[in-house]
Amino acid sequence: MEQAKQPLLSLSNLVATSTVAELVPHDHLMQCLGRHARGDWGSVCEEDRATNHEAMHNGERLLSAYPIDENKSCEGFGDNTLWIITESDRSVTTFLFPDEY
Secondary structure (H helix, E strand, O other): OOOOOOOOOOOOOEEEOHHHHHHOOHHHHHHHHHHHHOOOOEOOOHHHHHHHHHHHHHOOOEEEEEEOOOOOOOOOOOOOEEEEEEOOOOOOEEEEOHHHO
């Protein structure tokens, strides 16, 4: 049996845009948040993945991207994408759509 990967981040002060709160089921948000906390950045590009890796050591902002509908592709941006951003001081983690950034 494979062990679950432990969270790398301690997250508090979770916020979501009103659009995300309205359109994305809470269970899906929590599933994505768990992945984000464990360092599974989802569908980000290699450059953002490397930036996140560095940010874990130097305290910069973290960005993850996940599909809203798991049955459709997600490029890390666009219509089927949910972003999670944790601020550099780790004070706030925000759920938002790319066009809300």
